[in-house]
Amino acid sequence: MVNANKKKYSSQFKEAAKERDRLDREIKKLIAARIKESYKGSGKKVDKNKFFLTPEAKALAADFKSNRGKLPWPVNEGFVSRKYGEMPSPIDRNVRIYSNGWRFQTPKGASARAVFSGEVDAIVKKPNGILIVYIRHGNYTSVYNNLKSVAVSKGDKVKVYDTIGEVFTNRAGVSELRFILMEDTNTLNPAYWLLKG
Template sequence: MKLNKLLLSLLLTGLCSTGFAQSSKELIKKKEALQRQIELAEKNLNKTASGKKLTLTEINTIKAQVRLMQDKISTINSEMKNLDHQITENTGKVHNLQNRLSDLKKEYANMIRFAQRNRNSYDKMMFVFAASDFNQAYKRIKYLQQFGQYRKKQAAYIQGTEKDLSNQIVVLDKDLKNKNNLLKEQVSEKSKLDKKKIEQTVVLNQLSKQEKQYKQDIQKKRQQQEAISREIRAAINREIAAARKKAEEEERERERIAAAKAKAENRPAPAAPAKPKSATTSEMLRATPEAAKLSAAFENNRGSLPAPVATGYIVQHFGAYKVDQATANSDGVTYNTAEGTAVRAVFNGKVASISPFQGRYFILINHGEYFTVYSNLKSVSVSKGETVSTKQVIGVVGDSNGVGELEFQVRKGDKAQNPEGWIAR
């Protein structure tokens, strides 16, 4: 019974450790991804900081770096918590194995003493012949045989337990070393974050000296965003109008077929149906089975869509934002990335529109009731009406002050959605 309980305990702790190990792997991947983003931001910052005039891109890059560094430290803290759990469990395993080894050695010692007392063949024969009948004598012979086999098994158990104990101590030592390395990494990252915050303070002080110029940059950016938003809404409205026209044509065709069939059968023509209530935008965009299916598939992938660029970091989030005294609103998110980075469709769909805008392009992709928008493309590699698949390259990102910059939106009809709720983290 004790052995069963011990094995169950070890099994459960082993399963828990496996869970932590998997989680730790995910945290390590996340930390590595954050480090790549931090390094890319630093590379971009070196490009934008070469001029004397402070730029909006430079300020946003430093803000993004601070956020990424804080995320990395948070990830390290999560790693350390996992390691603490693993260390606690592995310490418990070591203690259990030590206790088990002690019990096994005691049992084995008792068996050895018993064997010493009954070591000659005469004693064994007397033990058998002292039986009251043949059945009992047979059982005593089997007992002696099983006792010898059990003693060998106990010796093997002791050797196996000693090996398990040795292995577990190695694992525990490794966990302790990993925790020590994480502590050092945490101290290093906090030091880097402190330096970056000082740099941010210097930049913000510089911003106050260039406040007028910076407000002009914000105003220019706001005007650009408003202009492109109008273009996007107009493109979406054209798609909605086309969907409405198609639905009306299909309804007239059904009425024509019904009338022709009634005439052929010498029946009165069916009465014209009452004019239905005007369909909503969602109903128009989901009118066909194909569109409805595509919309449902897009909705089912909320939170798991790939990012529109394979490498990059978000410098501008969705919604209203404020820097110093200047305020603006964003209908999507802005990614900073390397120059020449490929832009990818985040889901299957159809290219609804490709429009030039101030020397760049924006692409509108239809996903049934939903649309995704990719703005500030230097060049495009798809055409209007083309069907695209998830992660298919649709163009190349344009630059801003030498840094690749992509504006990305998700819309339900003409209503802007927060893309960060749709993209996999």
């Protein structure tokens, strides 16, 4: 029985890994498109790995960077249920899990909130109805994934602590925000950017 359960959970983790990889590709594709768009009208050659920044965007990015380690959590209450990087599965130590951000478990009905001032760059609706919000802070992007609903629109200017949307609660009653930070095309470990819990 134990081995059957282990196989079942290993299979579920592998499926979740495939879904995560697909989402990672979608995020990179969206960021690549936004980088290309940032060069329009600039007269500069496109660097596919870096955003073109206006003076205003440069100032915002510098301000974001100067707040490294001081950014608030993207949820008002809860705990970190998965950290950044590679780790063994809690069910099967032979299965490796990779996380490109942090997951925050929250109470049902909890809101996701902006970790810094910026502009809503994109809102993506997945086939299952889950929503993802991308907020640009110069050449930095904060990603709020696994939302039931959103309280912002593309192009909105947001400030720190502004509500982004409601975190989705699954059938098991788990509400979990998947939060990713990026600098240009690279993911960043939120441990170095967010306030210590």
